[in-house]
Amino acid sequence: MIIKMVLTDIEYLMNYLEEHQVPKIKKKRHTYLTYHGLSEHYTYILKDGIIKNSIILKDGREFNLSYIAKPDVISLLRDEVSRSTDQPFNVRIESDYATFYQVKRVTFWDYVNRNPKLQNYVKNYYRKKLSENIFRLQRMVMNGKKGAICGFLYSLIDLFGRKIENGWLIDFIVTNDDIAGFCGISSRSSVNRTLKDLRNDGVITIKNHKFIIQDINYLMDQIAN
Amino acid sequence: MIIKMVLTDIEYLMNYLEEHQVPKIKKKRHTYLTYHGLSEHYTYILKDGIIKNSIILKDGREFNLSYIAKPDVISLLRDEVSRSTDQPFNVRIESDYATFYQVKRVTFWDYVNRNPKLQNYVKNYYRKKLSENIFRLQRMVMNGKKGAICGFLYSLIDLFGRKIENGWLIDFIVTNDDIAGFCGISSRSSVNRTLKDLRNDGVITIKNHKFIIQDINYLMDQIAN
DNA sequence: AAAAAAAGTTAACATATGTATACTTTAAAT
DNA sequence: ATTTAAAGTATACATATGTTAACTTTTTTT
Numbered sequence: 001m002i003i004k005m006v007l008t009d010i011e012y013l014m015n016y017l018e019e020h021q022v023p024k025i026k027k028k029r030h031t032y033l034t035y036h037g038l039s040e041h042y043t044y045i046l047k048d049g050i051i052k053n054s055i056i057l058k059d060g061r062e063f064n065l066s067y068i069a070k071p072d073v074i075s076l077l078r079d080e081v082s083r084s085t086d087q088p089f090n091v092r093i094e095s096d097y098a099t100f101y102q103v104k105r106v107t108f109w110d111y112v113n114r115n116p117k118l119q120n121y122v123k124n125y126y127r128k129k130l131s132e133n134i135f136r137l138q139r140m141v142m143n144g145k146k147g148a149i150c151g152f153l154y155s156l157i158d159l160f161g162r163k164i165e166n167g168w169l170i171d172f173i174v175t176n177d178d179i180a181g182f183c184g185i186s187s188r189s190s191v192n193r194t195l196k197d198l199r200n201d202g203v204i205t206i207k208n209h210k211f212i213i214q215d216i217n218y219l220m221d222q223i224a225n
Numbered sequence: 226m227i228i229k230m231v232l233t234d235i236e237y238l239m240n241y242l243e244e245h246q247v248p249k250i251k252k253k254r255h256t257y258l259t260y261h262g263l264s265e266h267y268t269y270i271l272k273d274g275i276i277k278n279s280i281i282l283k284d285g286r287e288f289n290l291s292y293i294a295k296p297d298v299i300s301l302l303r304d305e306v307s308r309s310t311d312q313p314f315n316v317r318i319e320s321d322y323a324t325f326y327q328v329k330r331v332t333f334w335d336y337v338n339r340n341p342k343l344q345n346y347v348k349n350y351y352r353k354k355l356s357e358n359i360f361r362l363q364r365m366v367m368n369g370k371k372g373a374i375c376g377f378l379y380s381l382i383d384l385f386g387r388k389i390e391n392g393w394l395i396d397f398i399v400t401n402d403d404i405a406g407f408c409g410i411s412s413r414s415s416v417n418r419t420l421k422d423l424r425n426d427g428v429i430t431i432k433n434h435k436f437i438i439q440d441i442n443y444l445m446d447q448i449a450n
Numbered sequence: 451a452a453a454a455a456a457a458g459t460t461a462a463c464a465t466a467t468g469t470a471t472a473c474t475t476t477a478a479a480t
Numbered sequence: 481a482t483t484t485a486a487a488g489t490a491t492a493c494a495t496a497t498g499t500t501a502a503c504t505t506t507t508t509t510t
Contacts, residue, residue, distance in 0.1 A: 055363060057449050063363050077356055079348070088356075119344070123304070126351030131302055131313075133358045138280060138288050140366050141373075141409035144497090145467065148366075175487065184366035186468050192489060193467085209476085209487095224282050369467090370497065400457065411498050417459060418497085434457095434506090 009121045010071050016111065016118065017045060017101045026099045033074070033091040033100065040087045043108040044074040049098025050172065053089040054181065064181035065089060069159050069172075074100070076125060080109035094172075140184070142224045148183035149194050150222035153204065157213060167205075167214040174211070234346045235296050241336065241343065242270060242326045251324050258299070258316040258325065265312045268333040269299040274323025275397070278314040279406060289406035290314060294384050294397075299325070301350060305334035319397075365409070367449045373408035374419050375447035378429065382438060392430075392439040399436070 007015065024047060027033055034040055036055050046068055053075070054064045068074070077088045085105075103111075112118045139151045153170075160172035176188035176195070185191050198204045203219065205212040213219065232240065249272060252258055259265055261280050271293055278300070279289045293299070302313045310330075328336075337343045364376045378395075385397035401413035401420070410416050423429045428444065430437040438444065 057363075057367060059449060061367065061449070063367050065359065065362075077352060077359075079352065088359075123347065123351070126348070126355055127302060127304065130351055130355045130358060133355060133362060134290065134302075134313075137290075137358060137362045137365065138282075140362065141407075142282060142286060142288050143409075176489095177487075182366075184368075187470090188487070189469085189471095189489075189491095190467060196489080224284060224286070401459095402457075412500090413457070414459075414461095414499085414501095415497060421459080 009117075009124060012117060013045065013073075013121055014047070014071055014101075016115070017103070020111070022101045022103050024099050025102050026097055027093050029093055029096050031093055033093065033098075034087040034089070036088065036090045037086050039085045041085060041105055042102050043076070043105045044091070045101040045103070046070075046072050046074055047099040047101060049093060050095035051091050051098055052094050052178075053091050055089055062181045063184070064178060067094070067159055067172075073125060076122065078105065080106050080113075139223060139225070143222070145183060145185050145190070146194050146197075147222050147224060148185070149179060149191070149198075150219040152179060152182050153198075153211065153213060154216070154219045154223065156211065157216070161213070164212070167212050168216070169207075170211040170213065173209050234342075234349060237342060238270065238298075238346055239272070239296055239326075241340070242328070245336070247326045247328050249324050250327050251322055252318050254318055254321050256318055258318065258323075259312040259314070261313065261315045262311050264310045266310060266330055267327050268301070268330045269316070270326040270328070271295075271297050271299055272324040272326060274318060275320040276316050276323055277319050277403075278316050280314055287406045288409070289403060292319065292384055292397075298350060301347065303330065305331050305338075364448060364450070368447070370408060370410050370415070371419050371422075372447050372449060373410070374404060374416070374423075375444040377404060377407050378423075378436065378438060379441070379444045379448065381436065382441070386438070389437070392437050393441070394432075395436040395438065398434050 027049075033044060033051065048071070050067060050069045051074070052064060052067050054062050056062055074091055075088055078084065078086075112122055140148055143151065156170045156172070156174065157168050160170045161168040162171050163169075176191040179191045179195075180186065180188055183191075185194075195204070198218075199206070201215075201218065203213070203215045205214060252274075258269060258276065273296070275292060275294045276299070277289060277292050279287050281287055299316055300313055303309065303311075337347055365373055368376065381395045381397070381399065382393050385395045386393040387396050388394075401416040404410065404416045404420075405413055408416075410419075420429070423443075424431070426440075426443065428438070428440045430439060
């Protein structure tokens with residue numbers, strides 16, 4: 001019997017790392033894998049768990065870039081010849097545990113340069129992230145803060161959503177300060193004001209600190225595109 | 226006599242296209258090279274001129290992505306196997322004329338796949354754009370509209386700036402509506418209000434419809450980072 | 451040259467968001 | 481179990497930005 005397996009790009013990468021016996025490291029909730037600005041000679045690939053990457057501005061505010069909740073390369077913004085070895089972002093573990101493959105940056109790029117399939121993975125990785133980022137930029141620039149919150153809530157469905165009878169349960173706890181950091185809102189109380197409006201309009205409910213999205217169409221209508 | 230030339234990546238690409246006798250097309254001011262959403266089987270490389278790319282939202286508003294004022298690939302968001310052949314952006318000519326190399330998308334990617342130097346170019350292209358985009362996202366999310374305008378004006382120095390006695394002349398006409406489209410401001414009158422404040426504070430002057438930046442530090446102080 | 455369209459300017463008022471504070475509830479640390 | 485820190489909520493007021501309108505100036509079209 002022949003079983004034909006078609007691997008996705010990321011599955012191929014994970015297999016490759018496993019076969020090359022790349023070491024794994026495991027980190028606990030709310031610890032940091034990397035700090036923005038610190039020198040770092042490793043590339044990390046998330047195996048399982050949930051992480052958030054963010055940037056701390058000079059004035060102390062935190063800009064949240066993204067959650068990553070499935071296997072993915074954490075950051076490829078530096079390549080083998082980049083003069084800067086600064087980590088571009090903070091990476092904080094948001095699940096109880098997260099596991100990462102840890103490869104020397106130079107070794108990682110050796111793998112890539114020797115393997116056309118991995119080259120293709122990297123090309124697609126960049127193109128996909130760039131495309132997502134342009135879209136997000138558009139959404140953030142062309143909407144007010146309410147639109148930003150609605151867009152953010154909408155994006156949570158794809159990341160953490162589970163369909164239940166009366167809508168979509170976001171099966172992950174997101175605080176008002178988190179939302180503020182993603183949407184560029186100045187305080188948790190401002191976030192709360194908007195969330196209150198959404199609750200009053202029957203768009204969302206909160207149960208055990210988790211959002212339930214009851215009216216996806218309302219969210220979409222708030223997002224310019 | 227041997228002259229050793231070290232070409233930058235983009236110079237190498239331009240040479241390559243020239244050697245392969247890739248046809249050029251010339252377009253006039255305020256005409257469109259491509260329209261967002263229309264199918265397009267060519268890849269374009271700006272040879273000379275100034276272009277603006279933008280996206281028209283469903284509600285009719287225009288989101289301005291960037292000016293490009295020196296040789297560059299116009300858009301690599303689609304590759305040879307992308308199912309979608311939609312153009313991701315509008316591309317409008319903003320100089321009197323602009324010249325482009327025009328290559329079939331499939332041919333362009335053939336060139337790339339056959340040539341490691343071009344592969345490297347593409348990789349760096351993506352990484353650079355991604356990195357710029359993340360930075361711009363941060364700037365737009367973490368600033369108010371005034372910060373957005375100051376950041377935008379600051380970016381014009383690199384694009385069109387010429388040092389003069391009393392500051393930097395932005396040697397290119399940018400309208401209030403253009404600024405609105407870049408910064409997500411709803412009307413030219415709102416843009417004008419902020420520009421008036423900047424004029425009153427001695428940050429900028431306007432001469433023959435062109436900005437003169439007199440106080441760069443003021444602009445930088447307005448931009449969170 | 452005249453007419454029309456696009457762009458700049460200002461003002462008045464409406465609405466969204468920031469800021470500060472106080473208090474309550476929940477989670478984390480001791 | 482107790483204490484402390486973090487997070488949610490609500491309110492009042494300040495400020496930034498949106499919206500509309502009117503008018504002026506400049507550019508483009510006829």
